[in-house]
Amino acid sequence: xxxxxxxxxxxxxxxxxxxxxxxxxxxxxxxxxxxxxxxxxxxxxxxxxxxxxxxxxxxxxxxxxxxxxxxxxxxxxxxxxxxxxxxxxxxxxxxxxxxxxxxxxxxxxxxxxxxxxxxxxxxxxxxxxxxxxxxxxxxxxxxxxxxxxxxxxxxxxxxxxxxxxxxxxxxxxxxxxxxxxxxxxxxxxxxxxxxxxxxxxxxxxxxxxxxxxxxxxxxxxxxxxxxxxxxxxxxxxx
Amino acid sequence: xxxxxxxxxxxxxxxxxxxxxxxxxxxxxxxxxxxxxxxxxxxxxxxxxxxxxxxxxxxxxxxxxxxxxxxxxxxxxxxxxxxxxxxxxxxxxxxxxxxxxxxxxxxxxxxxxxxxxxxxxxxxxxxxxxxxxxxxxxxxxxxxxxxxxxxxxxxxxxxxxxxxxxxxxxxxxxxxxxxxxxxxxxxxxxxxxxxxxxxxxxxxxxxxxxxxxxxxxxxxxxxxxxxxxxxxxxxxxx
DNA sequence: TCGATTTTTGACGTACCGTCAATAATGGGG
DNA sequence: CCCCATTATTGACGGTACGTCAAAAATCGA
Numbered sequence: 001x002x003x004x005x006x007x008x009x010x011x012x013x014x015x016x017x018x019x020x021x022x023x024x025x026x027x028x029x030x031x032x033x034x035x036x037x038x039x040x041x042x043x044x045x046x047x048x049x050x051x052x053x054x055x056x057x058x059x060x061x062x063x064x065x066x067x068x069x070x071x072x073x074x075x076x077x078x079x080x081x082x083x084x085x086x087x088x089x090x091x092x093x094x095x096x097x098x099x100x101x102x103x104x105x106x107x108x109x110x111x112x113x114x115x116x117x118x119x120x121x122x123x124x125x126x127x128x129x130x131x132x133x134x135x136x137x138x139x140x141x142x143x144x145x146x147x148x149x150x151x152x153x154x155x156x157x158x159x160x161x162x163x164x165x166x167x168x169x170x171x172x173x174x175x176x177x178x179x180x181x182x183x184x185x186x187x188x189x190x191x192x193x194x195x196x197x198x199x200x201x202x203x204x205x206x207x208x209x210x211x212x213x214x215x216x217x218x219x220x221x222x223x224x225x226x227x228x229x230x231x232x233x234x235x236x237x238x
Numbered sequence: 239x240x241x242x243x244x245x246x247x248x249x250x251x252x253x254x255x256x257x258x259x260x261x262x263x264x265x266x267x268x269x270x271x272x273x274x275x276x277x278x279x280x281x282x283x284x285x286x287x288x289x290x291x292x293x294x295x296x297x298x299x300x301x302x303x304x305x306x307x308x309x310x311x312x313x314x315x316x317x318x319x320x321x322x323x324x325x326x327x328x329x330x331x332x333x334x335x336x337x338x339x340x341x342x343x344x345x346x347x348x349x350x351x352x353x354x355x356x357x358x359x360x361x362x363x364x365x366x367x368x369x370x371x372x373x374x375x376x377x378x379x380x381x382x383x384x385x386x387x388x389x390x391x392x393x394x395x396x397x398x399x400x401x402x403x404x405x406x407x408x409x410x411x412x413x414x415x416x417x418x419x420x421x422x423x424x425x426x427x428x429x430x431x432x433x434x435x436x437x438x439x440x441x442x443x444x445x446x447x448x449x450x451x452x453x454x455x456x457x458x459x460x461x462x463x464x465x466x467x468x469x470x471x472x473x474x475x476x
Numbered sequence: 477t478c479g480a481t482t483t484t485t486g487a488c489g490t491a492c493c494g495t496c497a498a499t500a501a502t503g504g505g506g
Numbered sequence: 507c508c509c510c511a512t513t514a515t516t517g518a519c520g521g522t523a524c525g526t527c528a529a530a531a532a533t534c535g536a
Contacts, residue, residue: 007513030356036493046516051494109354115421116350118268132424139428161439164429168415169440176414177406183353186370190377191402201399202407206440209447245482274524284485289525 015053018043019067022060023106031113034060058119061110062127068107069134072100075232076141082228086149087212090170091221093142094203095228097174098196101182103236108182142167155212166210173202200225253291256281257305260298261344269351272298296357299348300365306345307372310338313470314379320466324387325450328408329459331380332441333466335412336434339420341474346420380405393450404448411440438463 021042025033036057040047054060079096082089101108113119120128146163149155157163181187181195192198204216259280263271274295278285292298317334320327339346351357358366384401387393395401419425419433430436442454 030354032355032357035491037491047494048496048516049514052514056494112350112354115417116268116347116354117270119270135422136428143429162429165436165439168418168430168433168436169411169443172414172418172437172440173407173411174414175417176410176412179353179413179417180406180410184373190374191381191400192406195406198403198406199410201403202410202444205407205447206411206444207447209443209445273522275522285525286485286527287483290483294525295523 011053014043014045018050018053019060019064023064026064026109027106030109031117055124056122058122059124059127061113061119062123062131064106065110065114066127066130066134068100068104068110069131069138071104071236072096072107073134073137073141075100075236076138078232078235079228080141080145085214086145086152086154087207087214087219088221088224090142090145090149090207090212091203091225092228093145094170094174094200095225096232097178098199098225099229099233101178103233105182108179112179139164139167139171142170149212154214155210157210161210169206170203173206174199177202249291252281252283256288256291257298257302261302264302264347265344268347269355293362294360296355296360297362297365299351299357300361300369302344303348303352304365304368304372306338306342306348307369307376309342309474310334310345311372311375311379313338313474314376316470316473317466318379318383323452324383324390324392325445325452325457326459326462327383328380328387328445328450329441329463330466331383332408332412332438333463334470335416336437336463337467337471337474339416341471343420346417350417377402377405377409380408387450392452393448395448399448407444408441411437411444415440 018039021039022034025035025038034057036047036050040050043050054063075096076093079092080089082092084092143163143166146155146166150157150163157166177195177199181199187193187195200222204221208215208217256277259277260272263273263276272295274285274288278288281288292301313334314331317330318327320330322330381401381404384393384404388395388401395404415433415437419437425431425433438460442459446453446455
């Protein structure tokens with residue numbers, strides 16, 4: 001089954017090409033800019049052929065999301081395995097999250113469209129399952145690092161706090177910050193010249209609040225994250 | 239100009255009614271569930287009349303967003319004036335943010351649609367300006383509390399941190415947490431039984447990280463926020 | 477009551493989605 | 507090399523929704 005016929009390869013290739021074109025259109029004109037007719041035209045195929053690959057427009061969106069989420073999962077995995085103390089590893093995951101939005105900026109659009117349009121019922125369960133699994137995996141990766149930190153004595157969780165609370169906090173912070181910076185074009189005017197830096201400071205502050213050693217006053221996590229980010233971005237598949 | 243003719247009042251009333259119907263449809267079926275024809279039918283008017291009020295569908299979305307944002311601004315204002323020490327006031331704003339999502343859950347849909355669809359160019363500059371102003375006001379309210387905290391000696395900002403960094407951190411955390419809890423229906427499965435509680439813990443932790451007095455170990459902010467939330471929700475206009 | 481003005485209507489033009497019968501390409505066997 | 511069964515591709519078509527606008531209806535003042 002590993003060996004594919006020429007035909008199968010061609011089909012797969014064309015599918016990738018469709019997603020590539022769709023991604024460009026999406027970035028250009030948002031959801032309204034995504035149009036089956038136009039994709040077909042740009043591919044120099046007819047609409048019908050596109051529909052051989054994706055049952056409908058929503059499937060294309062989900063497929064784009066899945067591509068991106070698989071990339072994110074692999075980036076997170078790589079980051080979580082970073083050698084060093086637990087807090088360096090969690091910072092590495094933060095750096096991976098930064099690298100991810102830069103590599104796959106379209107993912108934000110897709111995520112928001114998916115969230116807002118209630119398009120789920122039009123899509124196939126298989127693709128939905130892939131998405132859910134990626135999400136769970138990413139959460140598991142991060143909470144693994146948190147558990148390691150507790151086990152290694154770097155982090156003492158306050159009573160009534162679970163490792164998942166920490167994950168949820170970091171996840172929220174990242175998602176919120178990236179959402180804001182992605183879609184608000186006047187942040188500089190309201191005093192946020194560099195959202196990425198501000199996000200890093202917020203993360204550091206929150207983890208310092210938990211007392212996760214080494215504190216940001218004892219270690220230069222900014223330099224660390226810059227290094228990790230470079231490394232991770234360099235090893236992006238394909 | 240304060241006195242309006244009967245006609246003017248009727249028009250305004252109908253406009254509100256349109257928005258009310260649109261809100262219901264939106265909550266029911268997302269962006270795809272919003273349909274000018276159906277709104278008209280439910281209003282027992284024809285499409286053309288709806289178009290007298292809103293130049294296009296996007297204007298309805300922006301109008302809904304503006305309604306919600308004005309509500310949020312007033313709730314934030316009320317919260318920021320809460321008597322007590324600065325950290326109680328910032329916690330009160332957090333409570334207001336909680337109350338807001340419960341009062342205006344549709345706002346999240348609208349915000350995501352607006353962010354993802356690049357519908358800006360189809361909407362009137364006036365409505366866009368209202369939105370931008372609300373956003374700026376909310377940021378200003380929160381950063382006012384932060385500045386007060388610094389002035390009153392409750393908060394010592396680390397070097398290179400601006401009050402806006404704190405605002406950005408809280409804003410991100412709230413937006414992210416609310417986005418996740420609004421649109422992910424399996425949070426319990428991954429260990430987050432109560433996102434609202436987790437968000438509060440995250441906020442406390444971050445502010446503790448900044449050393450904003452009184453620390454969450456010295457004051458029961460949960461009870462405080464419950465109280466504020468009840469109070470604020472009770473005074474929602476209309 | 478009448479005519480001028482405003483409001484409302486819904487048929488129409490346009491755009492896009494997704495389908496499917498018709499057409500073209502492919503490729504294995506004679 | 508040709509033939510035909512199978513597979514791939516096409517684009518016309520039906521359906522839905524947006525936004526427009528000329529015509530019809532309602533309103534209002536004289």
